[in-house]
Amino acid sequence: MTIQAHPRATPQNDRNAARNRLSAAREYQRTFARRARRSDLMVIALWASGATAAALFLASGGIGQFSTLSDAVTSVGIIAGLIGTDFILVMLVLAARIPLIDRTIGHDRAIAVHRSLGKPALYLLLGHGAVLLIGYGMASGINPIAEIGPMLALPDMPLAFIGLGLLIAVVVSSLVAVRRRFSYEGWHLIHLLSYVSVAFALPHQLSVGGVLAEGTAQRVYWIALYVIALGSIITFRFVEPLVSSLRHRMRVAAVTEIAPGVTTIQLAGNDLRSLGASGGQFFIWRFWTPRTWWHSHPISLSAMPTESTARITVRNLGEGSAQLTTLPVGTRVSIEGPYGLFSEAARTSPKLAIIAAGIGVTPVRALLEHSSFAPGEATILLRASTPDETYHWDEIRAIAEAKGAHCYSMVGHRPRGVDSWMTSADYERGVTLQSAFPDLADSDVFLCGPTAWLDLVEAEVRASGIHPHQIHAERFDW
Template identity: 60%
Template sequence: MIDTARPTPRAADRAQLRTAAPPPEPLDVAARRRGRAGRRRALTTDLLGIAAWASAAVAVALWLASPGSHTVVGIGGWLTDAGIVAGLVATDLVLVMLVLAARVPLIDRTFGQDNAIAVHRSLGKPVLYLLLAHGALLTLGYGASAGTGPVAETVALFSTPDMPLAYLGLGLFVAVVVSSLVAVRRRLPYEAWHVIHLLSYAAVLVALPHMLSVGSALAHGTWQRAYWIGLYVVALGLIAVYRFALPIVVTLRHRIRVVGVEPIAPGVVSIHLAGRDLDRLGARGGQYGVWRFWTAKTWWHAHPVSFSAVPGHDRARITVRDLGAGSARLGRIRPGAFVSLEGPYGLFTTRARTAPYLALVASGIGVTPVRALLEDTDLRPGEATVLLRGADADHQYLWRETAAIAASTGSTLYAMVGHRAWSRESWMTEEDVRRGVTLRSVFPRLLDSDLYVCGPRAWSDLVVREARLAGVPEHRIHQERFES
């Protein structure tokens, strides 16, 4: 059930807090500033989305403007042209997927890396269907024009230069998409899934010769050819810079190592890290990094984990729950282990705020970004309200730290302890359901707040659903999903 928890800070702590930072802006001034920032982010998001779809439209338009693209003879010609369009759109979307997965800072600041990856995943099936349609329609179209059957035409195509690479690329894409299906991915070890997913890069590369050499669509000296080569260079260049080169530079610059592993609850540890100029990472409270611990048993597994405290000059901390074999090994890492980092990433920060008040809801290990976000925010008394949920006493990770930060900022903190209700689908405990507790009752200023929610996916989705039904605007809902 929900209980209030508002530890009173010492006077010395308050005095130190007041002198540590300049006084916050008046609430109405801060709200107007955040509103302008939110509108700028929304405009940038719209422009990036339009640009992504416009690239596919440009690809098709260039093909339509090319000589001979309007010469359609019979059913074979219609099928062939439909296959070409499907292939152009599919290839463009594949390159968009690569850009979304490249962890480009501009995309992260605008969309959030988790949202970019969600879009990346959502494009997987459409791309596969378009590629299959591309192959099938071209085979049928060429066969109809030549008066041969699909089997004979497939054999003929396979003997064409670069076409075996095209079929190989299609096979690799099928493997990547199938491995990403939820039912399949749950049965695969992370390492196996990750290796298969890397095949998408190989699929793009092996398909390029076929695209440039087969047919007249991308003939030498055409704008189409220059356009597509430019797209490939941009997409693969962003991958090379932000997925490989930049993480190496960050890792070598900051020289991060493990200095301690602290058990804080059954199956949960805080990993204390030391490094050089860690405050220059630019990490904000609520963000996460992709961590790789270079030991014999952990080097092959990258872990997306939130900072559980705002990094200092030479110290940082993450808190990890045992959710599988990979994360379980982190609890046994010894001090001195070398650590590489990609990031920080994520929009689960106060940069996304547009409202005058702040509502924070966290469950289980989802407390980690919420605790860091609260620590990193200049707040007036009463500006923020925090709700922490745990199934029992063993699931109250970092609650005392979070309560102390809430108290020092004059924030209200509530605790909800107990298993989720069984009588109805709810994010609350059975007792709170019977008492009629709602988001509006916990957060009286909910409609004037930015709502940050972090916890297991099924639970956090229920919180967000209630927020939407209560009338919270979509741009004020910030969700970070942790797998249960």
């Protein structure tokens, strides 16, 4: 632990310090309350859009299409298709990395909602096709299966079936058990099919579904939703990153191995402070060499950018990251970002409790550098299994000493047969979260590290009774 010398205390100094702490705490709470309200409203609006799609169908004449049983069944199938399509477009909006959404709910929560919509969207679209076949079969008096041929003969319906097939591939590849069998690059390539599936489904909505009929509210709604979804993807996944990359002209300045399998990449560029990055955030990096240009890498900053420099730290965890350790100096770099709420923007309290392990120290190092707190209001615990995994620890300790933060470390393997995130030595001598972080209940807790280890830490933090909004976790998975 590092102990920082503080100015001599006086009654007046104590009163001023207390007022400053109270003012800071109130400001953090006000900021959090505003963001929480926007976050809740945004998530409610995203889910409610499905109900809006159904309501607009009914208001635009659909309510009159329930006169017979076959018409009612067909109308239910149409509503299922509209809600499913709405969810797919909302998923594209969430995946577009729109700055407003990222600042409001964070990239992780946006992707979590994106994933939660995937299965409902697929089931609704599968139900759309099945229920329509039943409705058409009831109307014509034939077996619903026999309706497949006539349905495929309708304009643009073959494209709709292809789009549905592509969507099934995307959803199945996103299941955790299946996703782990793919490399990130392979999974990402399959996921791009979701854009193609939307493009294939659109024509049959126009020619068969009639949702863009003149003079209906549906026309306005669906045109707006398609423009927002596809426009957001084009703007924030392609145009904005291209403009930003050309403006800042980043390139590799140096590549240095700091530990076995761990490399820092020093980057040079123009006007990098205007990127607006906060400590703890990440960018999507693309390095333009013949071996790496096709692969993008989500990597956190390991130091705050200056006007002309930035730095990331990479651990060799596979073929993709291994290729980054041999990047030639001068390699051009394109970027997307910054992203994430693992930063000052997520703070709800003046006090900080930070726990990081392995390569998880990289965003923590930048977070600590950028964070504001009074001496004694931040505590950092660094965790490693072996001394070889203590990368950037000296830098973190230096920042902690300069800012008056307490810094602890744990080096060693976990106890056998016990689900603990601590070392066996610390576990056996009775170290607890409360003993390491006496102000835990009044702190924002930032956690970063390997997923299995982090899950154990987060479970213990939650068990302590701390409010969920005080916990900010950054996992290194996809």
